Amino acid sequence: MQLTSKAYDVEDIWAVQEFYHSKGWTDGLPVVPPSPDAVQACLEWAMMAPEQLVGIEPVRGVAITAEKLAINAVMAGCLPMHFPAVLTAFTAMLQPEFLLHGATASTGGCAVFVVLNGPIRQELGAVGGFNALGNSDRATMVIGRALRLALINILEVRPGGIDRSTLGHPGKLSFCVAEDEEDTTWLPLSVQRGLPAGVSAVTVMAAGAPRQIMNEWTTRPEEILETFAAEMRANLRHYSLHGGNYALIIPKQLREHLQSAGWSKTDIAAFIHERARVYRREWAEVGKGAVVRDRGDSIYPALGSADDLLVIAAGGPAGGFGAVIPPWLGHKSRAVTLPIGACVDCEPPKQ
Amino acid sequence: MTLQVLDPTNETAPPPGQLALRPAGLAGKTVGFISNGKEGTTAFFAHLDRMLRETLGVASVISRVKSNYSAPADAHIVAEIQGWDAVITGIGD
Numbered sequence: 001m002q003l004t005s006k007a008y009d010v011e012d013i014w015a016v017q018e019f020y021h022s023k024g025w026t027d028g029l030p031v032v033p034p035s036p037d038a039v040q041a042c043l044e045w046a047m048m049a050p051e052q053l054v055g056i057e058p059v060r061g062v063a064i065t066a067e068k069l070a071i072n073a074v075m076a077g078c079l080p081m082h083f084p085a086v087l088t089a090f091t092a093m094l095q096p097e098f099l100l101h102g103a104t105a106s107t108g109g110c111a112v113f114v115v116l117n118g119p120i121r122q123e124l125g126a127v128g129g130f131n132a133l134g135n136s137d138r139a140t141m142v143i144g145r146a147l148r149l150a151l152i153n154i155l156e157v158r159p160g161g162i163d164r165s166t167l168g169h170p171g172k173l174s175f176c177v178a179e180d181e182e183d184t185t186w187l188p189l190s191v192q193r194g195l196p197a198g199v200s201a202v203t204v205m206a207a208g209a210p211r212q213i214m215n216e217w218t219t220r221p222e223e224i225l226e227t228f229a230a231e232m233r234a235n236l237r238h239y240s241l242h243g244g245n246y247a248l249i250i251p252k253q254l255r256e257h258l259q260s261a262g263w264s265k266t267d268i269a270a271f272i273h274e275r276a277r278v279y280r281r282e283w284a285e286v287g288k289g290a291v292v293r294d295r296g297d298s299i300y301p302a303l304g305s306a307d308d309l310l311v312i313a314a315g316g317p318a319g320g321f322g323a324v325i326p327p328w329l330g331h332k333s334r335a336v337t338l339p340i341g342a343c344v345d346c347e348p349p350k351q
Numbered sequence: 352m353t354l355q356v357l358d359p360t361n362e363t364a365p366p367p368g369q370l371a372l373r374p375a376g377l378a379g380k381t382v383g384f385i386s387n388g389k390e391g392t393t394a395f396f397a398h399l400d401r402m403l404r405e406t407l408g409v410a411s412v413i414s415r416v417k418s419n420y421s422a423p424a425d426a427h428i429v430a431e432i433q434g435w436d437a438v439i440t441g442i443g444d
Contacts, residue, residue: 149359
């Protein structure tokens, strides 16, 4: 396996850190030295040649090779077994509907939110329990970080360069969650989005920071979900009127009330679609009256359709906390779900 | 112990863009605006339109607005550029 990236001889691991920081090749945290052996191990695990194209960034025409992605994955702390998830997530980000250049260059400052589904979660030890949106486990942390390092280094998405974020948010370091499929009766997100059950999958979404809610004072599904819908309405009022993909993180304590009442993810999405909407005139109540004009009675739903909602079972076992993860820019960037290492819609071989 | 490590960047830079020839002046010319469509662009381009016509003698100003302010200009707008002598683009946050 012939790697073609430029190689540097560096004195020791401490010198590696200073060298990479000085080149602008890190996210500010220490990196694992990407040695040729470590990079080759990732490529071998994924059965990819170094020069194999992961894809081409559609706007700037930048080719993403497996070798460059593997280097960044190693730097992020990935083991070879993590690399297929990184590859699939980056492939999903390169789909035109994700609008990667816009999402990574925007002043809006979104991050790439990643959801893992299927057997790969257990193979990697990715768990969607305690601290699900934080440092819950090694796998989700390094997979999310690998994507950000790859954006920085392969696509030059550096603050002040391509990345024009006014604020950004902490998810731009790593923003990956594994759905807690074992502790719910609901269908996994990937199945809701059309993939077969039992297939490992990655979903990516250009996302703002999580908005946490709490409701521990009811067991009624409508009341629990009204709290989520209210947070989405707040986002429509305080951030953007434009609807798109939203994600809801629903923890076990709240899930159990919904599940025992027979509510599926589809039922939840239908309810939220009806409840999470505002009038344009409400912008006048939050200091944005200048753009209401004569369209005050126009209604703005958070979701274009119920299918735009990504309902994710995750979170520790106790606590009535949930989160709304809003879209970066309405429907202009779409969430993308892809299977890992499987082609679920390939043509059968011709006889 | 010396470590060998690899360059994580895209060492193959995309081909550089080539600047169009600059017109010697704008008098009698056609100038196109490509706006990203944000709220702040309206007044800015309206002012620029007046300035170009009244101060610099521009014959025609054509305004176009992108359908998505975070994506490249639509293909039909890019195709129109060939008929313009100069183009001004900008964002209006």
